[in-house]
Amino acid sequence: MRATKEKVQFTQQEQELARFAKALSHPMRVAILNYLEKQLQCYTGDLVDIFPMAQSTISQHIKELKEAGLIQGEINLPKTRYCVNQDNWKKAKRLFADFFNVDFKNLTCEI
Amino acid sequence: MRATKEKVQFTQQEQELARFAKALSHPMRVAILNYLEKQLQCYTGDLVDIFPMAQSTISQHIKELKEAGLIQGEINLPKTRYCVNQDNWKKAKRLFADFFNVDFKNLTCEI
DNA sequence: AACATTAATCGTACATTTGCGATATACTCT
DNA sequence: AGAGTATATCGCAAATGTACGATTAATGTT
Numbered sequence: 001m002r003a004t005k006e007k008v009q010f011t012q013q014e015q016e017l018a019r020f021a022k023a024l025s026h027p028m029r030v031a032i033l034n035y036l037e038k039q040l041q042c043y044t045g046d047l048v049d050i051f052p053m054a055q056s057t058i059s060q061h062i063k064e065l066k067e068a069g070l071i072q073g074e075i076n077l078p079k080t081r082y083c084v085n086q087d088n089w090k091k092a093k094r095l096f097a098d099f100f101n102v103d104f105k106n107l108t109c110e111i
Numbered sequence: 112m113r114a115t116k117e118k119v120q121f122t123q124q125e126q127e128l129a130r131f132a133k134a135l136s137h138p139m140r141v142a143i144l145n146y147l148e149k150q151l152q153c154y155t156g157d158l159v160d161i162f163p164m165a166q167s168t169i170s171q172h173i174k175e176l177k178e179a180g181l182i183q184g185e186i187n188l189p190k191t192r193y194c195v196n197q198d199n200w201k202k203a204k205r206l207f208a209d210f211f212n213v214d215f216k217n218l219t220c221e222i
Numbered sequence: 223a224a225c226a227t228t229a230a231t232c233g234t235a236c237a238t239t240t241g242c243g244a245t246a247t248a249c250t251c252t
Numbered sequence: 253a254g255a256g257t258a259t260a261t262c263g264c265a266a267a268t269g270t271a272c273g274a275t276t277a278a279t280g281t282t
Contacts, residue, residue, distance in 0.1 A: 007163035010138035014145065021135035026270085027121035030129050030210070037212070044229055050119050057271050059230060064269095077279045078228040093211040099141070100204040101148070137240085155259055168241050170260060175239095188249045189258040 017099055020092040023068035028053065028061045033070065033084070041083040128210055131203040134179035139164065139172045144181065144195070152194040 010018075024030055028051065035042060035050070044062060048055045062082065065071045069088035073080045121129075135141055139162065146153060146161070155173060159166045173193065176182045180199035184191045 008142075008161050009163070010142055011145075014138045014141040018136055018138040018141050021132045021141070022137075024132035025129055025136045026133075027125045027129040030125040030132070031119075031121055034125065034210075045227095048229095052120070054272050055229075056231080056273075060270080063230080075229090075278095077277095078226090080229065089211075096207050096211060099135075099145075100200075100207060156257095159259095165242055166259075167243075167261080171240080174260080186248090186259090188247095189256090191259065 013095065013098070016091075017095045019068060020070070020095060023065055023070055026061065028058070029065055032061060032065060036071065036082065036084050041081050043079045043081055045079070124206065124209070127202075128206045130179060131181070131206060134176055134181055137172065139169070140176055143172060143176060147182065147193065147195050152192050154190045154192055156190070 024033075031051065032047060035047070039046075044055070044059060047058050047062075051058060053061075062071070062073075066073060066082075069085055070092065071082050072085045073082045135144075142162065143158060146158065150157075155166070155170060158169050158173075162169060164172075173182070173184070177184060177193075180196055181203065182193050183196045184193045
């Protein structure tokens with residue numbers, strides 16, 4: 001049996017990175033963010049037109065991105081407009097850049 | 112009802128990024144990679160000593176990282192030595208850098 | 223007031239992930 | 253040969269993720 005050592009908890013960095021990674025762990029959600037990077041904003045219906053999934057499924061993926069903090073929605077009935085949450089996007093960018101040890105120049109740039 | 116449009120499939124970039132992101136979607140796996148970046152190599156037992164999880168669970172997380180291509184193992188009985196798979200690490204790094212639009216310098220650097 | 227529009231949520235089915243203890247494997251050492 | 257060591261794999265239970273159709277909610281339009 002192994003000696004009883006002080007076991008290590010996961011760091012905040014590890015937990016936050018994993019949380020963001022989880023949000024990116026489905027192609028649909030990556031595609032939504034790719035789309036939002038190009039278009040700056042979109043409505044749920046735009047994605048339903050483009051992608052081969054049911055409206056309810058797409059809505060669910062949007063919800064996950066929202067809960068992970070990567071996007072935000074502005075209700076404008078009957079539509080909801082989504083865009084990237086820039087603060088958390090920058091945070092995720094920084095976490096991944098640090099993780100991959102990438103030299104990064106534009107992490108502090110504004111939109 | 113919405114008009115019947117040509118629905119878009121996910122790009123290879125989106126699928127590959129999602130695959131890597133899935134591998135990074137658990138703090139334990141992020142922690143293993145963090146450890147490997149510092150230590151360059153490790154044995155399964157090192158991780159069992161450090162992290163508060165059962166040996167079988169840690170072995171399973173290692174397996175997932177291996178199957179995602181991010182690490183590779185060299186059997187050296189009774190131990191197995193793991194290290195980062197540099198080719199796929201670079202690939203992942205590039206995918207995430209592109210995704211986040213980060214300027215990166217050292218993507219072409221060697222080990 | 224009835225209808226149309228857009229999107230979220232519900233309920234359900236199925237698949238995958240996570241964690242653990244127990245067991246199997248493949249050696250080395252005595 | 254038998255014991256010890258390190259790790260992978262199995263079998264299971266619980267939790268979570270994925271996808272869909274149906275329903276609900278909130279509004280504007282006729």
